[in-house]
Amino acid sequence: MEIAVINYKGGNVQSVLFALERLGVRATLTADHELIRSADKILFPGEGEAASAMRELRAQGLHELLPTLTQPFLGICLGMQLLGRHSEEGGGTQMLGILPFDVVRFSAAAEYKVPHMGWNTLQELRSPLFEGLREEDYVYFVHSYYAPVGEYTIAQATYPAPFSAAVQHRNFAAVQFHTEKSGPVGTRILENFLKL
Amino acid sequence: MLTKRIIPCLDVKDGRTVKGVRFEGLRDAGDPVALASRYAREGADELVFLDITATNQKRATLVALVRDVARELDIPFTVGGGIGTVADVEALLLNGADKVSINSAALARPELIDELAARFGSQCIVVAADARYHEPEGWQIYTRAGTHNTGFDAVQWCREAADRGAGEILLTSMSNDGTKDGFALDITGAVSRAVSVPVVASGGAGSMQDFTRVFQQAHADAGLAASIFHFGEIGIRELKEHLRADGIPVRL
Numbered sequence: 001m002e003i004a005v006i007n008y009k010g011g012n013v014q015s016v017l018f019a020l021e022r023l024g025v026r027a028t029l030t031a032d033h034e035l036i037r038s039a040d041k042i043l044f045p046g047e048g049e050a051a052s053a054m055r056e057l058r059a060q061g062l063h064e065l066l067p068t069l070t071q072p073f074l075g076i077c078l079g080m081q082l083l084g085r086h087s088e089e090g091g092g093t094q095m096l097g098i099l100p101f102d103v104v105r106f107s108a109a110a111e112y113k114v115p116h117m118g119w120n121t122l123q124e125l126r127s128p129l130f131e132g133l134r135e136e137d138y139v140y141f142v143h144s145y146y147a148p149v150g151e152y153t154i155a156q157a158t159y160p161a162p163f164s165a166a167v168q169h170r171n172f173a174a175v176q177f178h179t180e181k182s183g184p185v186g187t188r189i190l191e192n193f194l195k196l
Numbered sequence: 197m198l199t200k201r202i203i204p205c206l207d208v209k210d211g212r213t214v215k216g217v218r219f220e221g222l223r224d225a226g227d228p229v230a231l232a233s234r235y236a237r238e239g240a241d242e243l244v245f246l247d248i249t250a251t252n253q254k255r256a257t258l259v260a261l262v263r264d265v266a267r268e269l270d271i272p273f274t275v276g277g278g279i280g281t282v283a284d285v286e287a288l289l290l291n292g293a294d295k296v297s298i299n300s301a302a303l304a305r306p307e308l309i310d311e312l313a314a315r316f317g318s319q320c321i322v323v324a325a326d327a328r329y330h331e332p333e334g335w336q337i338y339t340r341a342g343t344h345n346t347g348f349d350a351v352q353w354c355r356e357a358a359d360r361g362a363g364e365i366l367l368t369s370m371s372n373d374g375t376k377d378g379f380a381l382d383i384t385g386a387v388s389r390a391v392s393v394p395v396v397a398s399g400g401a402g403s404m405q406d407f408t409r410v411f412q413q414a415h416a417d418a419g420l421a422a423s424i425f426h427f428g429e430i431g432i433r434e435l436k437e438h439l440r441a442d443g444i445p446v447r448l
Binding site: 014015110187 | 197198199200201236241263266267268270271272289290291292294314316317318319320363364389391392393394395415417418447
């Protein structure tokens, strides 16, 4: 199985590569269109800032390639937000537009610090990605922006209102939390993805 | 529901864990990777590695350590200790650190926080602040392992750090550190109210009740400790069960 991990200088890529290594699978970190197109599965990790990530994707022509992919695709964290239409981050940023959501910022309140950082529970799980998981299992989040709940939502978390912890449209699935840093629960999700 | 985090802190020197860690069944307690994995299995929510190496080879050792830990560990970890430049931070993040904490370098040149946040995102930039209480000034920020008073007010400095883009504040009370009399509830509460980013409380943990207090009374988002975990005085799991019984959300 060929797994392509999209390289757009999105940070935190090494942790995802190590997580795959722990599962005994080999992955290629690449921005090469041919390698990406021919891969069996695509991982699209990311941490950092939306506008600079989009600039890098455009510079490599990936903003045109990614929406055309048909193999199983998993976005992680910023890699999920980038699949939306628009983000408030970076003074307003056009995203890839693969899924019909707009990314907005959490409003800080006394008991609700921003970034939303730490272990939170998952609800309303509905995807083969979550096979073997239970409602209220814990995963690790670090983010200041989020995608609202919509018909594309396949898992929710709450902070303080429900938001999309995971989304899916066709072959494009994505999670807001860090599967590679979420202990055995995160590992199970990665395994499930590799089995898709 | 977002849980309160329990964070063991490991001191490392020349790539080895120090501070006489006593763990039954752990063949090499000086091996940061073995120790980190052990804590992860016990239910630690995150780990902090504090590098206390004082040599020129420091950078290379620390980067290698980060890589080894990241290869094995499936929970987040922060690396701190003598980190001073954008290049330092980049090397650590590229090799798998989730967050990097800066301390003296941020006090010497606060713009460093803005630069790091713009480059890597706030979520991975932790500002570590060491505070000490004395009359009549109150809580002030110290550097150089707590020996040098900067004259900065602790709450003001933490607020500035957050405003400049720190994604988290790691607040250590030098007045409480090592006492086992409990966390500094007053300054932790004051900083937690003053900033809108998460606050990790550190220094003084001696009992499970100390953690309950720092979460309930000082609204800390995470509690960090070293020796009580390393010496096996408090187990991570029993601590979390205690906190849950006290009505505090934890991951169990």
